[in-house]
Amino acid sequence: MAQWNPHTYLKFGQERLRPALDLLAQIPLEQPQTLVDLGCGPGNVTALLKQQWPNARVIGIDSSPDMLSQARENHPGIDWIETDITTWQPDQKTDLIFSNACLHWLGNHDILFPKLLNHLNEGGVLAVQMPNNFAAPTHQAIRDVLGADHPLCPGYPVSDCRDYYQWLAPECERLDIWETTYTHVLSGDNPVADWTKGAALRPVLDGIKDKGEKQVFEQAYRKRISQAYPPLANGRTLLPFKRFFMVCLKK
Template sequence: MTLWNPSVYLEFGSERLRPALDLMAQVPLETPKRIVDLGCGPGNVTALLQQRWPKAEVLGIDSSNEMLAQAKENHPEITWQQGDIAQWESSEPVDLIFSNACLHWLGDHESLFPRLLENLCDGGVLAVQMPNNFAAPTHQVIGDVLGHDHVLCPGFPVQEPEDYYNWLSDRTSRLEIWETRYRHILEGENPVADWTKGAALRPVLEGLNTQAEKEAFETAYRAKILEAYPKARDGKTLLAFQRFFLVAQK
């Protein structure tokens, strides 16, 4: 199991939060009664869901005990649950399943997404945001260092928009799919490498066998990323990062 470090993940908190807010703004529900934040991480997005719908019963679910510990400490008023999100099923239909930057870690989306819809009540909404930057240097440099056929390379876990449409269109009353390419302005010595260390690099570093292998990989990765994302004239770095969004109403 990958060990998540909440403080590293939240180092770029405002940039990581923006896609969640963009997704939340497109949820067509006024007064949902039951909300599940699937893959809630450290709970900062879950807390915003509770703020937007204060009368709703909100549940945050994550597989990481480290993330949930942070969530419980910062937001004790919300209900948190440890569990395998790949196998999650609700004991009763919910109004909103919200998942921000999580489901790309899981495979078999052709089965997963329709199954999640089954946990919604009539009129309920599945709202999903996933990173889709896997063709960019942030992810391709992993293969450049390890070899692109290495088992730890991330591959392309997010499918084409047309695939999600074909899987869900006949199961929903409303379906919206879009992609956004953000331009994050980052500060620091090698901020893009610091960004990926909080997410994409975690399973790679955990999967390497020895500390020497981890250090050698990270040194090579950071050097190549610094070359791929040079600083602008003012010393800041622009990170182009594409994300996939889906809002499906049952």
């Protein structure tokens, strides 16, 4: 299991927050009684859900004890549960399952997503945002350095929009699916490499056990990323980043 560092992840907290806010704005619920944030991380987005619906029971679920430790410290009044999403079973059906930048880490979406939909009450909502940037240099550079057949190479975990529609539409009153490419304006020395170190690169670095090999890999990766995402004349670096969104209103 990757060891998630909340401080590294939150280095670009505002940029990572925007897709969650865009997803939140599309949820057609007025007064849900219970809601769950799957893959809640350090709890920043979960706290926004609590702010949006202060009278609801809000539950944050994550498998990382470090992330949950920070969530508990910074955001009281929310139930924080450490568990594996793939085996999670709620004690009762809920009105909203929200997941921001988490479910792409899990496989078998054809089984997982209908299962999550089944955990909702009638009229409940499944709202999901996942990165869909896996063909970009941020991820391709990992394959180039490690070799395409290396077991630590990232795959392409997000399926085609048509697949999610076919899996979920029969049980939905309404199903909205869209994609957005954000262009993040970053500052610093090789900031895109720092961005991926907080997310996509984390499992790779954790998986390379030899310290020397890890250092060689990271140096080679950072060099490729600096070439793929060069700074502009003003010193800023642009990172285009595509994301997948889905809001399902259950029948």
